[in-house]
Amino acid sequence: MTAAADERFLADEQVSPDTDADPIAAQTEAPTPDPAAYLRGYHATAALRGATELTKGAGYVLGRALQQSVTPGANTRDARRWWRHVLTRRRPQWHNEHEIVFETPIARLRDFSQGSTDDVVPTLVLPPQAGHDSCIVDFQPRQSQMMVIREAGLTRAFTLDWVGATRETAHSTISDYIAVVDRAVEHCRATSGQDVVNLVGDCQGGWLATIYAAMFSEKVNTLTLAGAPIDFHAGETPIGAQSRVWAQRFGQLPYRAMVAAGGGVMPGSFVLGGFIAIKPDAEIAKHVDLLRNLDDPEAIARYEAFEDWFKHTQDVAGTFYLWLVEHLFAGNELISGELEVDGRRVDMRSISCPLFLLGGATDHITPPVQVFAAADHVSTPADQVTRRTAPGGHLGLFMGNQALRHEWPPLLAAVAEHSRRG
Template sequence: MTALADDLENTSDVLDADPTAVQTEAPSPDPAAYLRGYHATAAVRGVAEMTKGAGYVARRALRQSLSPGRNTRDAQRWWRHVLTRRRPQWHNEHEIVFETPIARLRDFSQGSTDDVVPALVLPPQAGHDSCIVDFQPRQSQMMVIREAGLTRAFTLDWVGATRETSGTTIEDYIAVVDRAVEHAGGRVNLIGDCQGGWLATIYAAIHPEKVNTLTLAGAPIDFHAGETPIGASSRVFTQRFGQLPYRAMVAAGGGNMPGSFVLGGFIAIRPDAEIAKHVDLLRNLDDPVAIGRYEAFEDWFKHTQDVPGTFYLWLVEHLFAGNELIHGDLVVGGERVDMRRISCPLFLLGGATDHITPPIQVFAAADHVSTPADQVTTRTAPGGHLGLFMGNQALRHEWPPLLAAVAEHSRP
């Protein structure tokens, strides 16, 4: 199962764009033109995949023309796998140690009392379940953390928004992170994946005394560095309409940003990947291992949860559009967030073909903190965005050396 296997078994990401689409220079002076070009290319790729898929289906039907019942059964099996989704699961041993309306704290320490600074992970929060950090029994960022010697390991688990939590603010999220840090002992190795990365950075700038090391993976710290479809879309919308399009989506979600809208946006960025994935499913209908991989990814990817509307609109205004974390203008809880207050060892991981958060957006963090240059580590994984958190390439080859270095800073 080529497209899916690339992400789950080898090096790249189901949603990776062509590497030429990942820019490391300044954003385009005309984001609308960039988007037109990007989506035209995406449409061509989508048509190419549809053509290849249709050709494969026709050849398969012809080969099985002497047994038409086989074609019908295969079609039924294929549709069943495509349409049947289950709630994604956490896989490795852990316990929930506290729960709030917006987050749970999961403890993967498994009884460890080792004298090591605990690790706290802040997972992505973009309309999907936080169990991406424990994706499969043998594909688990949490287990890689433990295997690196950081045996006291915790992760927050973001709860999908409801009407009651639609008014959740950035201050509420900082407070729940602080509660998790205090539960872990008051000082942690903070690890932020994607959106969890900028949240971790804000927390570290507000509470530098509580952060032993800071690790950021696929995290947009400088939202305006490089060019991406998401960044260009945000610039076009806000330049032309302000926050109106985002407010309309939140209103349509009853006060929250619907996870289904976020999912639709991700699929629209790479329609060819979505098509190829389902053609691969047909090719591998008789391979239970490939089917299992397909279902594991689709269960996680297609099971969405909403993001609190107040929090989402704040994010769009102050980070997507304003880029205030980098500019030094961001205010949280009445306090200016100054990244120069961060002086702990800094570890940065980017994906070479990440079209959601190109490495330049992650690595920019090093230019705005007070961490000495010899205590800043940058590493580029060969894959894309989701592969940084669940892909075997990153989990086996990129994370272990980073986490081993974190562990070196975490012992008496």
């Protein structure tokens, strides 16, 4: 598997040369007035891309079958090997040295400090929470957001690890998640002797970090948001357009139906299916690339590492999921200033700490405009707001080599400048 092909499916890093004309890649400053029309165009383009990838795959298979040097037996063996790699999945793993500090029914706290006693503000990561394992922040031994944080000098590094929802935790609320974040923050403060923490929020972890920072601003030293939907109504995305169409036609009924089908939880398999449907061409392309590279052990290892993470899903608490659909997806209340948690209004203007924002240029899940909007609603001075745009897509912000090697280090170095004590 070539490096370019690996980046295409592993981290959605490949940038199409016709980005500006492509409804899959293009992001506008405001949603289109007709989301149904946008979706028709989007899915038509996605179907065309998927068909193109299928044609490439079929052409490769046919061409190989016609090669006189390749016997039918070899083709059969390759087909079996291919299916084995496609169908065999393992539970994803955490890779670098750390310890579990505490565990609750909805989250664990993992400490990557590795015994550090440095006099530095501790850093707490809130990973994505969209039906996948939190180990995306420690994806591979040398492809790890947690290690990049440590290498920036932020050696007291922690991350929450979201536990898949069960029937027992299906009714967990936003208050429960804020409480577990606060417990993690208090542990970081107590063990480091610092009064504040650096919060890093990836994707859904970003809006949760923002809510926490607004409610407990005195505990937050810096706030870093990567691929985080803060203004859910900015830009146009297939997820946003679909939610608008459903809201206009059915209200929250589709979401409630999915949670009901999951017995009170939002099934991770439903979320996975939605992600695949957004970019079917990427799903097809990675399997075609696998077929082309069955004799490349490194390519196989990369394929399996990503598929083990991507296809191993976990469920999301139904009550929590429906809350975020109502108040954030549909209501956009974090931006409007109407959001309330535990009877308190969540006012982003309470946030005045240094703010670091990272978006993906071709992010079709959370376009940069949704992330960068945070700067317009906080009290942080303009000269303490940093914006960076990585040349890739959504997952690439958290696990892609481009972002981890070139985008995160300077951003985290700036965070470290605000974090040294003594």
